Amino acid sequence: MNKRIQTALYRATVSTFESMGFLLPTKELDENQLKAAAEAIVYINFHGPVSGRLYLRTFGDLLPILTANMMGLMEAPGSSLQQDALGELANVICGHMVSQLADPAAAYQLDSPTFLSVRSPDNQETRPLEAQVQLGVENGRAVVELLISEGMVTP
Numbered sequence: 001m002n003k004r005i006q007t008a009l010y011r012a013t014v015s016t017f018e019s020m021g022f023l024l025p026t027k028e029l030d031e032n033q034l035k036a037a038a039e040a041i042v043y044i045n046f047h048g049p050v051s052g053r054l055y056l057r058t059f060g061d062l063l064p065i066l067t068a069n070m071m072g073l074m075e076a077p078g079s080s081l082q083q084d085a086l087g088e089l090a091n092v093i094c095g096h097m098v099s100q101l102a103d104p105a106a107a108y109q110l111d112s113p114t115f116l117s118v119r120s121p122d123n124q125e126t127r128p129l130e131a132q133v134q135l136g137v138e139n140g141r142a143v144v145e146l147l148i149s150e151g152m153v154t155p
Contacts, residue, residue, distance in 0.1 A: 001129065001130060001131050001132065002130055002131060002153055004100075005097075005100060005101070005130050005131045005146065005153060006131040006132075006133070008096075008097060008100040008131075009093075009097060009131040009132075009133050009144060009146055010133045012093050012096035012097055012100075013025070013093055013133050013135060013142070013144045014135065015096075016089055016092045016093050016096070017066075017089070017135070017137060017142065020070055020088070020089060020092065021066045021069050021070055021089070021137075022069040022070075023065070023066065023069060023137050023138060024137075025135035025136060025137045025142065026135060026136045026137075027135065027136075028136060029134065029135075029136040029141055030136065032060075032139060033059070033060065033136040033137075033139065033140060033141045034141070036059035036060030036062075036139065036140045036141055037059060037060065038057065038058075038059055038118035039057075039058045039059055039060060039061070039062060039063055039118065039140065040057070040058045040063050040082075040083070040086055040115070040118065041055065041056070041057045041058075041115065041116040041117075041118055042055070042056050042083070042086050042087050042090045042113045042114065042115050042116070043055045043056070043090070043113070043114050043116070044087075044090050044091060044094045044110055044111060044112075044113050044114070045110075045111040045114075046094055046098050046108050046109065046110050046111070047108065047109045047111075048098060048101075048102075048106050048107060048108035048109065048151075049101070049102040049103060049106045049108075049151050050098070050101040050102050050148060050150065050151035050152065050153055051148070051149050051150040051151055052127060052130070052146065052147050052148040052149045052150070052151075053127065053146075053147045053149070054090060054093065054094040054097065054144065054145070054146050054147075055090075055143075055144065055145040055147070056086065056089060056090040056093065056142065056143075056144050057142065057143040057144075057145075058086065058140060058141075058142050059140045059141045059142070059143070060138070060139050060140020060141065061138075061139060061140060062137050062138055062139070062140035062141070062142065063076075063082045063085070063086060064076030064082060065138055066085060066086070066089070066137075067081060067082045067085040067086075070085050070088075071085070083115055086113075086115075087112075087113030087115070088113075090113055091110060091113060093144060094110055095110065097146060098110070101148075101151075101153050101154065102151065102152070102153065102154050103154075127147035127148060127149045128147065128148055129145060129146070129147055130146045130147060130148045130153060131145070131146045132144070132145045132146070
């Protein structure tokens with residue numbers, strides 16, 4: 001894995017969870033966070049000088065808390081809005097990351113978020129993993145993976 005991209009992905013993920021979700025993720029995960037069941041998966045394909053896919057996976061009961069915080073609500077809204085919130089988080093993280101991959105002035109296209117079942121066979125990726133971040137958040141965790149399919153990442 002590319003250390004520079006790994007660090008950039010970590011910073012983009014932490015900053016997005018803090019600023020949009022009003023949550024404080026940690027690098028260290030406790031036993032409950034590690035054992036938390038898969039909750040949701042979203043990915044975004046991106047195209048430009050470097051093309052690939054960014055996955056955002058949540059575990060535990062993170063998504064309702066995250067969505068309520070993002071929307072300024074006391075209780076979590078329905079699943080449709082929870083998916084929208086997760087997709088928006090993935091979009092922001094991906095947007096931060098593409099400028100780190102090659103020429104920062106290059107143009108990229110981000111596709112709309114795609115949601116997968118946590119039991120989906122698409123969880124078995126064949127693209128090279130460029131970077132991965134796993135963070136403890138509340139009683140769950142978030143995992144972000146950046147995969148590259150075309151182009152060269154700047155060292």
